[in-house]
Amino acid sequence: MEVTMASGTLRRRTDTGTGPVQVLLRTGPFHEALRAAIDDSGLTLGSLRNRLAQRGIRVSLTSLSYWQQGRSRPERPTSIRAVQAIEVILGLPRHSLVALLGPPRPRGRWATGRRSTPRGYEGFLEPADALAQTVESVIGPSDRKLRLFWQEDIAWVAADRAIRRVRSRLVVRALEDDADRHMMVYCGEPGADAADITPLAVENCRLGRVRRHRSSAVLAVELLFDRRLRTGETYLLEYAVNVGHSPRSHDYRRAFRYPAETYILGVRFDASALPVRCHRLVQAPEEPPSRAEEDLILSSAHSVHLAEHDIQPGVLGIGWEWD
Numbered sequence: 343m344e345v346t347m348a349s350g351t352l353r354r355r356t357d358t359g360t361g362p363v364q365v366l367l368r369t370g371p372f373h374e375a376l377r378a379a380i381d382d383s384g385l386t387l388g389s390l391r392n393r394l395a396q397r398g399i400r401v402s403l404t405s406l407s408y409w410q411q412g413r414s415r416p417e418r419p420t421s422i423r424a425v426q427a428i429e430v431i432l433g434l435p436r437h438s439l440v441a442l443l444g445p446p447r448p449r450g451r452w453a454t455g456r457r458s459t460p461r462g463y464e465g466f467l468e469p470a471d472a473l474a475q476t477v478e479s480v481i482g483p484s485d486r487k488l489r490l491f492w493q494e495d496i497a498w499v500a501a502d503r504a505i506r507r508v509r510s511r512l513v514v515r516a517l518e519d520d521a522d523r524h525m526m527v528y529c530g531e532p533g534a535d536a537a538d539i540t541p542l543a544v545e546n547c548r549l550g551r552v553r554r555h556r557s558s559a560v561l562a563v564e565l566l567f568d569r570r571l572r573t574g575e576t577y578l579l580e581y582a583v584n585v586g587h588s589p590r591s592h593d594y595r596r597a598f599r600y601p602a603e604t605y606i607l608g609v610r611f612d613a614s615a616l617p618v619r620c621h622r623l624v625q626a627p628e629e630p631p632s633r634a635e636e637d638l639i640l641s642s643a644h645s646v647h648l649a650e651h652d653i654q655p656g657v658l659g660i661g662w663e664w665d
Contacts (some may be wrong), residue, residue, distance in 0.1 A: 367434065368518050368573055372442040373412035376428070379439070380410060383432045393431050398425050415443060417659040419626075419654050422601060426652070435574060438458060440601045441489045441517055481502035486515045487521035490598070491576060494606040497594045502610040504531070504588040509544070514569035520639045523550060523566045526581060530559025538586030545580035559588075593623060595659030602653040609660050610645040620646045625657035 365376035493512040536554035550564030
């Protein structure tokens with residue numbers, strides 16, 4: 343197989359997937375996998391830096407050296423883009439290095455009391471305590487074996503101005519053998535009841551364990567695949583969430599703990615209850631809770647959407663205002 347680059351072509355060695363580089367890409371740690379992949383390519387750090395520069399990505403030799411020694415790790419969006427470019431330059435599977443980074447280490451306001459704990463969904467969404475408790479009861483080994491590749495969410499807002507249904511269609515990729523389930527988490531509006539939230543397995547999955555928080559509208563669900571995946575294999579599934587009684591909704595947000603390729607979100611409003619403004623929401627790990635970005639235009643079909651590529655850890659969503 344050949345991987346085309348701006349400066350020519352790097353030929354990937356043919357192997358059985360059990361060589362040292364392939365093993366480290368599955369198991370980590372990041373710095374050892376990066377060092378092995380660079381050594382295997384035959385490139386020097388200087389050559390790698392030059393090829394990154396040809397792609398418009400500036401990384402110092404010191405940074406590259408520190409990354410492969412484990413003295414520091416890439417965390418900022420520009421650094422993550424550099425790692426993604428390194429994957430292409432070295433002929434590695436997409437996201438194979440990035441996935442080993444995991445969530446960024448907390449900084450600034452996020453760092454208080456969290457330095458030794460990787461960020462979970464509770465690092466982005468509220469209610470944090472209820473979310474952590476509910477997820478903990480369901481999370482299993484498959485969580486670290488899968489990474490999201492592509493996802494589309496559609497949320498329906500009813501005449502009472504509350505989200506009543508969400509449909510999610512996604513593609514995940516296995517980082518290790520034997521991944522066989524995906525964990526879905528849903529947080530309802532403050533004041534809602536978890537008992538009013540109903541998960542549905544729509545395509546290529548079935549419901550496993552379902553956990554509802556006793557006092558908050560938080561739901562965690564296992565979606566079981568029909569088979570175990572092999573390393574590098576992708577899997578398409580679809581699920582939905584129906585919501586009974588709920589207070590008025592003002593936004594829909596999706597949290598990303600790890601990088602992803604593509605995310606599409608659509609929100610559809612009942613014709614009798616249209617918002618006066620819709621806007622994109624974004625929250626990066628170093629930033630305070632979700633802030634409004636640019637306005638989004640409501641279509642003639644009473645819907646609005648966003649489409650994002652090269653997703654970094656954080657929160658994306660759509661917010662709206664009522665009159």
